[in-house]
Amino acid sequence: MSNNQQITRRDLSVLWHPCTQMKDHEWLPMxxxxxxxxxxxxxxxxxxxxxxxxxxxxxxxxxxNPRINAALKAQVDQLEHVMLAGFSHEPAIQLAEKLVELTPPGMERCFYVDNGSSAIEAALKMSYHSWRNQGYKGKHRFVTLSNSYHGETLGALAVGDVSLYKETYEPLLMEVFTAPSPDCFDREAGESWEDYSVRRFADMEALLAEHHKEISAVIVEPLVQCAGGMRMYHPTYLKLLREACDRYQVHLIADEIAVGFGRTGTLFACEQAQISPDFLCLSKGLTAGYLPLSLVLTSESVYQSFYDNYENLTAFLHSHSYTGNPLGCAVALASLEIFDQDQxxxxxxxxxxxxxxxxxxxxxxxxxxxxxxxxxxxxxxxxxxxxxxxxxxxxxxxxxxxxxxxxxxxxxxxxxxxxxxxxxxxxxxxxxxxxxxxxxxxxxxxxxxx
The missing domain is CATH 3.90.1150.10 (Aspartate Aminotransferase, domain 1)
Structure with a gap:
């Protein structure tokens, strides 16, 4: 028996792997x-x-990566973890400062969470809660794009639209509005990506015009719907969407968990439309693949909608045990340093x-x-x-x-x-x-x- 076979036998006796029909491994080698x-x-x-x-x-x-390894080793001798409620630490502050500097204008506050789905959950709650704190209690619905994917916890799953992931759990999920995707695979022969994306936006415009009083936010994956088959669209859609969200008083959540940190040709995909969302969700490449860490960046105005006297109970009560973990923040800073130094x-x-x-x-x-x-x-x-x-x-x-x-x-x-x-x-x-x-x-x- 080979070394691979020995390890696989041990694995299959105890592990249940993600996104896998485990019976496949009767014939498909792990x-x-x-x-x-x-x-x-x-x-x-x-x-x-x-x-x-x-x-x-x-x-x-x-x-x-030797440079990221060195940062992790240095941090582990200083501080491995401390709660971020009532306490703070240098890596979390430095990383937040750096991301405020690098992300699109207006992203001024960082809220740390654990992973991509958790970032989506936090952004959804922030959006709804912010409107509520401002007296807009009817704004409790979300708009998503067809074929979108935002994670697999229940809130994130609800605002996705890939049936393979969502269909089984439909009875457990909140109802959302779904606008047709600007996915340019469906364009007519001879139609440009930009023209098709503009044409598809008419459906989103109509939905916002009719329902904006009950809509809290629109959530999109900028430029690439990754889990939906790497379907892509033109940046002009994001520009039109930003303008419409402003016009109808609706938040825009940009899920750059997969497409951020240089994947689409710019550091953040939103840059290609020259827009700033109200919430920017980041994870995955944030730590260059080393440790789970995610965050939501938002504006000062959203932050101020929660800033109040304690007895008014407007605080954002959302937490994770490993929020802002120092090891994750340290490797994220090392990754961003490579961006700075290596063009x-x-x-x-x-x-x-x-x-x-x-x-x-x-x-x-x-x-x-x-x-x-x-x-x-x-x-x-x-x-x-x-x-x-x-x-x-x-x-x-x-x-x-x-x-x-x-x-x-x-x-x-x-x-x-x-x-x-x-x-x-x-x-x-x-x-x-x-x-x-x-x-x-x-x-x-x-x-x-x-």
Whole structure:
């Protein structure tokens, strides 16, 4: 029995893995990982895999990054944790100061939580509670986009719209308004991304016009609906949405948990529309893949709506035990220092061009409907019929075939249904990107054979 098999046997006797039908592992081998370095993951048998999806979109600067490791080691000798109610510490203050400086104008207050879903929950509650404190008690509904995803706790799940995650739990969820997504995959032949996104906004405008008195906030994933198949849209939609939210007195929540920190070509996706949301949710890349940490940034005016005498009971009573954990804050600061020192955004633009060039030939593949990209996120969507864009039946799991082939060739390309995507750490090289493109092309050829 190999080392991998021994570890897997132990795993399957005690663990229940996320987002997994565990019965699959009767025939689909699990990959136990012994160590990581840079873009590489290494299993217990010595096989190596390029981590093309950044271990669920969290890793920015490679595994076991020496500079981030050093920051973590230094912090652990100083302070591992202290509650953030009534106490504070230097890493939490420094990180908040840095993020207020880097995020879009008007983001002036940081509220720490634990993970992405928790950040969404906090933002939803903040929005509703802020309106309530100002006397608008009827504003208790939220607007989401079709095909959106914001997490899997009940509040976050309610404002998402990917049926795979949401349908089972529907009876437990609050009701929301759902506007059609500006997802440009659905544009007409010859229609530009911008024109389609403008056209789709008419539906959001109508919804806000009719229901704004009961709407607390609109929540969106700026530019890329990641878990919804890496579907993408034009920044003009965000600009129109910001204007409408101001006009109808509705908050705008930007969920940049997956798309923040350089993923779309700018440090934050909202920058491409030159807008500031009322709430900005961050996690994943915040700590470069090291530790769970998230936060909500908001405006001074929202903060002031809670600032009052204790007896008026207007405080935001929301907490997590590990809120603002010093170790997480320390590695987040180290990650942001790399952005400062290494011209990361500029370097990423060159890597993004390599990605586009290396996969351009797939636009002509008979079973590829679209190759789409925003910065360091590139997605390849397989279909049964290219002309009509008829998808393969989901039960055939064609994307899983690409995944299996990629593993055999030394790459981790975990699919989203029939979508294969690249979302790699920023330390990837042009040569490694070209290798991923070769592997993905072979996998798509194999997966689309009848």
């Amino acid at each position: 990959i136990p990982i012994r160590r990581g370095e840079g873009v590489w993951l290494e299993d217990f048998d010595g096989n190596r895999y390029i981590d093309a999806v950044s271990s669920w979109w969290v890793n920015l600067f490679g595994h076991a 990361v955004i500029e370097n990423n633009r060159q890597l993004a061009r390599v990605m586009a060039e290396a996969t351009a030939h797939l636009n002509d593949h008979p079973h590829v409907a679209e190759v789409r990209q925003h910065g360091m996120i590139l997605a390849i969507e397989m279909v049964k019929d290219k002309a009509s864009r008829t998808p393969f039946p989901w039960q055939e799991r064609r994307g899983l075939r690409v995944y299996q082939h990629a593993l055999s060739q030394g790459a981790l390309l975990r699919p989203l249904g029939n979508v294969t995507y690249f979302m790699p750490p920023y330390v990837i090289t042009p040569e490694q990107i070209r290798e991923l493109a070769r592997i993905a092309t072979e996998g798509i050829d194999l997966a689309t054979r009848d």
